[in-house]
Amino acid sequence: MSYEQEIRRAEERFAAAVDADAGLADVVRRRALRRARRARRPGVVAVACFAAVTAILFGLSPRPGAGDDGVPQVSAVQRKVDQYLAAHPGGRQTGLAEISYNDGAVVVTVAGAGPSLLASDCPTGWVCFYERPGFGYPRGKVSDCGYQDLEAWGWADRIESVQFTRGSGAASFLEEGAVPLFTVDAGNPAVSDVGAARNRARAVYIAC
Template identity: 45%
Template sequence: MVLSRFLRTVLAALCGAVLLVPAVPGPALAASAERVAARRQVAAYLAAHPGGVAINDNEISYGGGALVITLRAPERNYAVADCPWGWYCFYDRTDFGYPRGKLSSCGRQNLATWQWQFRVESAHYNMSSGSVTFSYYDTPLFSVGAGNRIRADASPYRNWANYVNRWC
């Protein structure tokens, strides 16, 4: 009888603990699931666009930091040109839709180096001087610069650019 009462008490305590465990870490589990999903997105991007190094759960560096890809926009970023100061950025979608690539170096660069050729749909220039021209091989398509910082839609040249040339 004593053993049976003891077993019932232990079983009741265990059942109560089992019922409480899922309720306690709910937010932690959600954050963990988001982190796992973000890491999978980075891995999938790198598999499709090899040669980069993951900086964190949202950014990938190519060419030792020459190009930085940001996969997801910050929360509450709705069609906003958000290129950080000192960079020029190009976006995979119109109205500054992510993923976003950012460069800062001068001169002509082949976007194929980073598997970004034929993907530019919008651009933002966030430097105090100079400009960058997006080209199809040697044919200039459009430019952004200190005097005209944003291009929300690269139309009619969406997904045509395979080179950039920045004049410093």
């Protein structure tokens, strides 16, 4: 097998493991690191390091007492996904830390890769809301125009920071009785702490 083919196969094995079961990432990391030490090839080392960093960021760890090839325990992130789905049924896991509701109209990410450091990570084209000040996870996001009932997705009375990354329009967060609490738009896209409006929003209206 050529050098390039070996690197490509290592990348494919890692990607397949993450897609199939996040818990397998740690097993792949260990095997990749062993191969890298034996081969002493920069490309293989890079693949192994990428696997290792990804596993650490998402809290993957082997089952205590298990060998290198043992079945890993459920990751910390997966536990959060399971707990969220149990508390807010009706969603479907669509990523390592991601749950989608209503065919992707609402997407919840239960954990980020690390501390937000007061920097929002809302993807372009969405309205994001966070359970903690400073854009602290869990994070929910919506993109459809019109009225969105936050209670239907388990987000009523729990929003403490928000960001707007759509190119136009505005998003108004409403409390009980459709009373406006605050609005974000392109001119005022991020609120790291909604202050007195914390944990009061029950709906959001997106004007497109």
